[in-house]
Amino acid sequence: MGKLAYVFPGQGSQYVGMAYDFYRQFHESADVFHSTEQALRMSLPDIVDVVLKGTEEKLNMTVYTQPGILTASYAIFRVMMKEGFPKPDYVAGHSLGEYTALLAAEGIELFEAVRLAYLRGKYMQEAVPEGRGSMAAILKVDAPTVEEVCRQASEIGIVEPANYNSPTQTVISGEKEAVERACELAKERGARVIVLKVSVPSHCSLMKDAADAFRLKLAQTPIRNVEIPIVQNVTAEEHRMAHEIRENLYKQLFSPVRWVHSVRYMIERGVDTFVEVGPKNVLSKLISQIDQGVRVLNIEKVEDLERAYKVLS
Numbered sequence: 001m002g003k004l005a006y007v008f009p010g011q012g013s014q015y016v017g018m019a020y021d022f023y024r025q026f027h028e029s030a031d032v033f034h035s036t037e038q039a040l041r042m043s044l045p046d047i048v049d050v051v052l053k054g055t056e057e058k059l060n061m062t063v064y065t066q067p068g069i070l071t072a073s074y075a076i077f078r079v080m081m082k083e084g085f086p087k088p089d090y091v092a093g094h095s096l097g098e099y100t101a102l103l104a105a106e107g108i109e110l111f112e113a114v115r116l117a118y119l120r121g122k123y124m125q126e127a128v129p130e131g132r133g134s135m136a137a138i139l140k141v142d143a144p145t146v147e148e149v150c151r152q153a154s155e156i157g158i159v160e161p162a163n164y165n166s167p168t169q170t171v172i173s174g175e176k177e178a179v180e181r182a183c184e185l186a187k188e189r190g191a192r193v194i195v196l197k198v199s200v201p202s203h204c205s206l207m208k209d210a211a212d213a214f215r216l217k218l219a220q221t222p223i224r225n226v227e228i229p230i231v232q233n234v235t236a237e238e239h240r241m242a243h244e245i246r247e248n249l250y251k252q253l254f255s256p257v258r259w260v261h262s263v264r265y266m267i268e269r270g271v272d273t274f275v276e277v278g279p280k281n282v283l284s285k286l287i288s289q290i291d292q293g294v295r296v297l298n299i300e301k302v303e304d305l306e307r308a309y310k311v312l313s
Contacts, residue, residue, distance in 0.1 A: 002272030010095035019072035066121035073278030127210035133201030153182035162203035211253035236261030
């Protein structure tokens with residue numbers, strides 16, 4: 001039997017009503033939502049309403065999106081643990097999902113994780129004036145090609161690879177004009193380009209000021225060493241020590257998400273089954289593009305539990 005990894009999605013997977021069926025059927029999930037409500041009662045008192053039955057427009061605001069996805073994903077994970085799902089050999093998360101992974105590895109308390117997710121979103125939102133930044137997914141070309149077009153386009157402004165998502169999907173981030181120039185250059189090389197509907201240019205050097213403000217909050221937050229290793233975005237390697245995890249969470253804000261490398265790292269160490277826990281199945285699709293030889297499941301709805309449990313037990 002190979003090893004098992006649980007992976008957790010990040011921003012972009014959100015939708016109104018995510019994990020609502022878990023919230024209604026399992027008190028473990030309801031407890032997670034209520035804990036989030038308590039943690040954010042001063043700053044976002046309507047967080048649970050927005051996640052479960054709000055408007056897409058409000059949920060898509062970064063300050064709601066980040067604690068919202070974390071809450072929904074962890075609410076599902078808690079039920080999995082109650083239902084006797086096996087403990088994973090590794091955990092990982094995509095960008096924000098790394099905080100859910102840390103929760104799953106018992107390296108942080110829910111109250112603290114929710115507060116960090118909210119503050120992370122807040123500092124990111126405030127870091128760059130609306131309209132200055134942009135992000136785009138570059139498809140059908142390899143990462144070195146994307147790195148090259150970013151180098152060329154950076155003559156007119158900041159543009160950098162932000163997410164190495166799959167062998168043929170790299171997201172770029174930076175100042176609007178430079179991102180547009182990089183997109184033009186990529187198209188000339190045969191790429192397909194999708195400009196992302198985001199208000200924040202994540203995982204690039206424009207986020208350095210946000211990261212520095214956030215670092216202080218990270219320093220004040222209790223984080224424990226973990227027994228289940230967490231494969232982090234910045235290094236694409238496993239970490240167990242609290243001081244390393246904390247430092248990597250800081251660097252993550254202005255560094256690329258090395259998802260391809262993270263998945264390959266786990267596969268090289270014997271992982272043959274990945275379970276995506278949380279809304280949508282973005283990571284499941286990316287993992288299948290990275291390596292078609294591994295088994296990929298996702299648990300998003302209550303009915304997914306039984307099927308996944310049969311495969312894993």
